[in-house]
Amino acid sequence: MKKTKSKNKSGNKLVLQIVKRKGHSEIYDERKIFGSCFFACKNAHLSDNEAEAISENVAAKVTKWIKGRRVVSSNEIFRFMVNELKKHNEDVSFLYETHRDIS
DSSP: OOOOEEEOTTSSOEEEEEEOTTSOEEEOOHHHHHHHHHHHHHHTTOOHHHHHHHHHHHHHHHHHHHHTOSSOBHHHHHHHHHHHHHHHOHHHHHHHHHHHHHO
């Protein structure tokens, strides 16, 4: 796995590249973390407010965790998110984890 940093559009901040399952990499985007959490929460029939609160919390924790990492794969992020979601709601965690198997 390879970690690379590059300048973002503003040209002044370094951004982390995430190594994906198929070997390519892309820039880390907290909005993707939020979106996938929110989708799992809504599939578990949580309210919009509850889904937003959980998604914001998990996205913030992933971002904080990722900043201290040297190399990050999408699978490591996936496992971290499953564990974080379990702290909030077992059903959401299950739906998030198994969605990957059927997609």
